Amino acid sequence: MSAMLQRWIWPFLLLGVFLVTWEIVVVVTDTPTWMLPKPTEVFTAFREDRQLLWRHTQVTLLEVVIGFGVALLAGVAIGIAIDSSRVLERALYPLIIASQTIPMVVLAPLLLIWFGYGLAPKIIVAALIAFFPITVSTVDGMRAADREVMAMLRSFGANGWTRFRLAKLPAALPSIFSGARIGIAVSVIAAVFGELVGASEGLGYLMARAAPQFLTARVFAAIFILSFMGVGLFAVISALERLLLPWRRYVSDRPSG
Amino acid sequence: MQSPTTIPRVQLDHIDATYVEDGVTLEALRDITFSVHDDEFVALVGPSGSGKSTLLDIISGLYAPVGGEITINGETLATPDRLGASSYMHQRDLLLPWRSALDNAALALEVHGVSRKEARRRALARFAEFGLEGFEDAWPAQLSGGMRQRVAFLRTVLAERPLLLLDEPFGALDALSRVVLQTWLLELWERERQAVLFVTHDVDEAVYMADRVIVLTARPGAITHIEQISLARPRAREMLTSETFHHHRVALLEALGLLNQPDGAQPAFGARVMA
Numbered sequence: 001m002s003a004m005l006q007r008w009i010w011p012f013l014l015l016g017v018f019l020v021t022w023e024i025v026v027v028v029t030d031t032p033t034w035m036l037p038k039p040t041e042v043f044t045a046f047r048e049d050r051q052l053l054w055r056h057t058q059v060t061l062l063e064v065v066i067g068f069g070v071a072l073l074a075g076v077a078i079g080i081a082i083d084s085s086r087v088l089e090r091a092l093y094p095l096i097i098a099s100q101t102i103p104m105v106v107l108a109p110l111l112l113i114w115f116g117y118g119l120a121p122k123i124i125v126a127a128l129i130a131f132f133p134i135t136v137s138t139v140d141g142m143r144a145a146d147r148e149v150m151a152m153l154r155s156f157g158a159n160g161w162t163r164f165r166l167a168k169l170p171a172a173l174p175s176i177f178s179g180a181r182i183g184i185a186v187s188v189i190a191a192v193f194g195e196l197v198g199a200s201e202g203l204g205y206l207m208a209r210a211a212p213q214f215l216t217a218r219v220f221a222a223i224f225i226l227s228f229m230g231v232g233l234f235a236v237i238s239a240l241e242r243l244l245l246p247w248r249r250y251v252s253d254r255p256s257g
Numbered sequence: 258m259q260s261p262t263t264i265p266r267v268q269l270d271h272i273d274a275t276y277v278e279d280g281v282t283l284e285a286l287r288d289i290t291f292s293v294h295d296d297e298f299v300a301l302v303g304p305s306g307s308g309k310s311t312l313l314d315i316i317s318g319l320y321a322p323v324g325g326e327i328t329i330n331g332e333t334l335a336t337p338d339r340l341g342a343s344s345y346m347h348q349r350d351l352l353l354p355w356r357s358a359l360d361n362a363a364l365a366l367e368v369h370g371v372s373r374k375e376a377r378r379r380a381l382a383r384f385a386e387f388g389l390e391g392f393e394d395a396w397p398a399q400l401s402g403g404m405r406q407r408v409a410f411l412r413t414v415l416a417e418r419p420l421l422l423l424d425e426p427f428g429a430l431d432a433l434s435r436v437v438l439q440t441w442l443l444e445l446w447e448r449e450r451q452a453v454l455f456v457t458h459d460v461d462e463a464v465y466m467a468d469r470v471i472v473l474t475a476r477p478g479a480i481t482h483i484e485q486i487s488l489a490r491p492r493a494r495e496m497l498t499s500e501t502f503h504h505h506r507v508a509l510l511e512a513l514g515l516l517n518q519p520d521g522a523q524p525a526f527g528a529r530v531m532a
Contacts, residue, residue, distance in 0.1 A: 124486070149351050155317040156416065157341020170355045220318040247355045250398035 042224065045217035059066075059202040063119055063191040064233070067126025070182050075131040075183070076176060079138025085169075093139075100132050103207070104190065108197040122194035122202065129190040130183035137179025139170030150239050174248060177241040184233045188226060255257035264331040265292035266420045266452035267343070272325035274311055284477035291471055293481065295419065298446060298453045298465035302509065303473030309456040312478070313422045316454070317345040329420065341369070343420040348428045350409040352397035358408050359384070359393040365416035366521070379514060387411045388441070397482050403434035409440070414449070421453045429463070440468060442495065447491050460513070464505045465492060472512040482512035489505060 003079065019039040025031075026038045059210025078096065082089045111121035111134065145168045153163045175200040180253055203222045241248070263408060274286040285308040293299045301309050314320035316327060318339030326333050329342045344365070346406045352361045362384070363376035371379070384390050389408045397405055413421065426442075427435045443466060446453065457463050464486055472482040486505055488496050496502050510516045 059277055146351070147351065148347055148349060151314075151319055151345060152345065152351050153368060154340055154344040155319055155343075158368045166368070167353065170353065175356075236323045245355065247396045247398070250396045251354050 013094050036086065037217035037220060041217045042220045045215075046079055046224075049218055050244065053203075053221060053225060056201055056203045056206045056222075057178050057229070059119075060188075060191055060195065060204065060226070061229060063122040063194070063202065064184075064187050064229070066119070067123040067191060068130050068187045068233075070123065070127040071134055071177055071183055071187065072129035072180060074127070075134025075179065076138050078131070079135045079142065079172075079176075082135070082139050083142035086255045096135060103127070108194055111194070112198045121197075122191045122199065125194040126187040126190040130187040133182040134176065134179040134184070137175045137182075139174060141175025142168055144175065144206055145171040156186070173245060174241075177237065177245070181234055184237055185230055188230045188233070194224060199218050263294055265294045265328070266330060267454070268292040268328040269316070270326045270328070272312070272315065272322045272327070274308065274320070274322045275309070275358075276314060282304070286322070287477040287479040288313075289464060289478070289480060291450045293420070293454050295452050296450045297469065298373070298455065298467045300455045300457055300470045301473065302460060302463045302465035302513070303478060304475045304513070305353070305480075306475045307473035308476075308478030309458075309473060310424050312324050313345060313454070313456060316424055317343055317419075327391075339532065342418065343422050344416040344418040345422040346409060346412045346413040346424065346426055348425040350397075350405040350429075351460075352405055354397050356397075357388060357393065358395050358397065358400060358404075360395060361408050362387075362389075362411040362415060363410050367510055368373055369416065376415075383411060386445075401434075403438060406430060406434075406438060407441075410445075412443070419451055421451050423453060423455045425456055425458070435462075436494075442466070443492050460506055460509050461497065461528055462514070464488070464502055464509065465497060470505075470509060472509060484508055484512070 023038050023040060026036055037045070078092060082092055107128070108121065108125055111124055115121045115124065147172075149167050150163055153167055158166065175255040190201070192204035192207075196208050199205040199208075203226055207219050207222045209218075210222070269289050272289040273284075275282050276285045277283070289312065291299075291405060301312065303309050315336075316329075316339065318341070319332070320335055321336040327339065327459060328334070329339060334342065337384050344514055352358075353364065356364065357378055359380055362380040363371075363373070365516065366376035366379060381393065384393060387410065388405065389407055392400060392404065397408070399434075400408065406429075410426070413423075421435070427438055430438065435477055439462060455466060457466075463486075466485075468486055470484040470486060471480055472484070473479065474481050484505055488499070488501055490506075
């Protein structure tokens with residue numbers, strides 16, 4: 001418990017200092033609320049708009065989770081495919097890298113034309129952005145598998161699937177988790193961007209509607225929620241990693257072999 | 258020891274091997290012929306670059322020779338077909354960091370199709386014998402170098418192949434762990450009496466452990482000398498100072514070209530063969 005406290009006290013302390021400074025600056029400079037609301041006014045917006053905020057939060061969270069889920073499955077599958085065959089590597093890798101150069105600003109309106117105002121275009125944007133780091137880290141993780149371990153398994157008579165199951169995939173998991181942590185963070189940004197371009201619900205939509213009405217406190221409330229969502233999802237991935245890879249805590253104590 | 262009528266566990270006939278470095282084909286092994294029977298502990302010594310490890314790779318089926326034949330248990334097997342016919346242990350312990358000591362020991366059995374539960378049961382049954390009791394659930398990173406090597410040994414032995422290929426299994430250990438594990442391996446071998454082919458670059462280790470020591474030259478590796486060790490079994494540490502031990506040691510150092518050096522200096526006790 002005290003370890004938990006030690007871990008979290010510093011970011012919260014820093015956040016507290018930041019909010020107090022912000023409050024003082026706004027009061028001293030007499031900045032109008034529509035330009036920059038005081039943190040206390042943001043908290044008021046939280047309280048008064050909580051039903052509205054919660055409804056839109058659920059939508060964005062759903063888009064992020066589905067988009068990330070698709071990205072995780074596709075990214076790991078494509079990563080495995082690239083690692084397993086030279087031909088697939090040559091065919092797929094350049095296209096995948098090229099896909100990342102398509103600007104989101106151009107792609108999102110097109111997806112809107114093709115898939116309408118619903119969840120689909122946001123999920124697609126989130127998945128497209130998140131699958132890239134997951135694919136790259138999966139390929140890197142697979143390649144990091146110890147060559148001598150693979151040779152040892154072959155000398156035991158292990159076939160390709162057994163080698164994959166016993167050594168390649170487990171060796172790649174830490175790297176896949178790294179890719180997943182990056183992926184979850186960028187998929188939040190991507191989903192909100194998809195909503196900003198055109199949507200009827202979600203936190204991005206809420207911000208796009210609130211800003212022209214000078215409901216700046218509500219915009220800030222939405223930003224805070226998105227930050228917590230990002231941190232929370234990141235923490236979920238990290239917790240899963242600790243749960244699924246308990247041996248990681250002991251590695252790097254001693255070199256292997 | 259062995260009667261000439263028994264089928265050797267492994268028989269090498271005129272093995273030639275090459276390797277490619279920077280597009281140039283180089284000769285690694287030339288005309289290697291010897292055999293290892295059950296009940297026989299054979300050591301292979303030679304300087305770095307004599308192709309000792311390549312030879313084990315070839316016997317295990319990981320690497321294809323360019324010429325010659327390999328017969329295992331009386332059956333001449335082509336290169337990929339030899340995979341799984343012997344138990345091969347590398348110099349590095351090659352433990353999987355995500356598997357507990359017990360699951361690492363059970364690895365070869367699992368590869369051979371034994372269920373995970375049964376493989377763990379068989380590994381557990383021999384944990385005490387390998388000095389690993391109480392460390393079943395430890396991660397490899399929590400174990401000392403000597404213990405990791407014992408887990409790797411257990412994994413190799415549990416594969417239950419009649420031919421053991423050991424590539425400098427003590428090479429990465431400190432001197433003390435080395436001595437302890439040499440004695441321990443000899444005790445283990447006295448019970449199992451499997452055919453062992455043991456690669457080392459430590460002449461003393463070779464004489465102390467083996468029934469027969471095969472000496473290879475460097476680039477390409479070719480057999481220059483075979484020393485039949487006449488020390489009695491079971492071996493004891495005291496034999497290291499015996500007249501017989503010294504005699505074998507001198508013969509091997511001579512074969513390796515490490516005696517009669519310009520300064521006439523005797524290699525120190527525990528001398529290793531360096532290229």
